[in-house]
Amino acid sequence: MVGRSKTTGPARPHSTKGGQPAVRPLSVAVLVAALIVIQPLALSAWGGPLEDAGAAYQRGDYPTAARIYQTLADRGDANAQNSLGVMYLYGQGARRDYNQARKWFRQAAALGSPAAQFNLGDMYFRARGVEQDLREAARWYSRAAEQGHAQAQFTLAAFYLIGAGVRTNPQKAAYWFERAAAQGHAESQQELGKLYGAGRGVPRDLVSAYKWLALSRANARNEGVRVSASRSLQLVAAGMTPAQISEARQQASAWRATPSKVRYQ
Numbered sequence: 728m729v730g731r732s733k734t735t736g737p738a739r740p741h742s743t744k745g746g747q748p749a750v751r752p753l754s755v756a757v758l759v760a761a762l763i764v765i766q767p768l769a770l771s772a773w774g775g776p777l778e779d780a781g782a783a784y785q786r787g788d789y790p791t792a793a794r795i796y797q798t799l800a801d802r803g804d805a806n807a808q809n810s811l812g813v814m815y816l817y818g819q820g821a822r823r824d825y826n827q828a829r830k831w832f833r834q835a836a837a838l839g840s841p842a843a844q845f846n847l848g849d850m851y852f853r854a855r856g857v858e859q860d861l862r863e864a865a866r867w868y869s870r871a872a873e874q875g876h877a878q879a880q881f882t883l884a885a886f887y888l889i890g891a892g893v894r895t896n897p898q899k900a901a902y903w904f905e906r907a908a909a910q911g912h913a914e915s916q917q918e919l920g921k922l923y924g925a926g927r928g929v930p931r932d933l934v935s936a937y938k939w940l941a942l943s944r945a946n947a948r949n950e951g952v953r954v955s956a957s958r959s960l961q962l963v964a965a966g967m968t969p970a971q972i973s974e975a976r977q978q979a980s981a982w983r984a985t986p987s988k989v990r991y992q
């Protein structure tokens with residue numbers, strides 16, 4: 728886990744009149760809103776036909792992209808299989824077909840594609856073409872998370888936090904939030920900060936809470952996440968000393984993301 732500061736706040740978490748923490752825990756609604764299925768990407772690092780397919784996709788030439796992906800997918804290319812699955816999922820270049828999407832995600836997932844493993848888990852979570860199965864979703868999210876897929880790590884952490892498809896386990900939730908937070912995943916940084924602020928799954932540490940919430944606010948691409956992180960940051964700061972806030976800001980300033988070595992295609 729993240730190294731804990733020795734400076735912890737003596738104050739109790741702020742509460743509402745009903746005694747509930749003012750820093751709201753992750754909800755199912757927040758989890759659903761944060762999930763985004765990976766899109767086919769055009770990365771020059773891959774080169775060749777896969778790059779051509781990605782370029783066609785980016786310019787909106789879905790039939791060409793689908794045709795190239797199909798050829799590569801038939802040859803066993805996991806990246807093309809995942810991209811083809813996404814196109815079937817959204818009806819791009821062909822009619823939307825959840826069965827075909829699941830077929831190609833499953834083939835790519837079997838070949839070790841973390842993006843396909845995440846996308847397959849997402850289908851079971853969102854009940855796209857199948858009955859919702861949170862246990863099956865958790866199984867595929869776990870496989871992707873183990874490979875360093877930040878969004879899968881966040882989702883798996885959320886599952887452990889709210890007991891979706893797995894037994895509630897705040898310690899495991901904190902572990903996976905931290906893995907994603909280390910990559911710069913703003914939503915995970917926010918949730919990890921909340922856990923430190925509440926002492927849930929990790930020892931209560933307001934310096935670490937402030938650090939992760941500040942990083943979430945700085946890294947957020949979504950205005951809603953930025954606003955939420957700012958509010959939580961204010962609540963945490965209210966129970967800290969100036970020295971603690973100074974230490975937390977120094978830690979946040981010195982922090983650097985550690986990107987996963989796994990390419991998500």
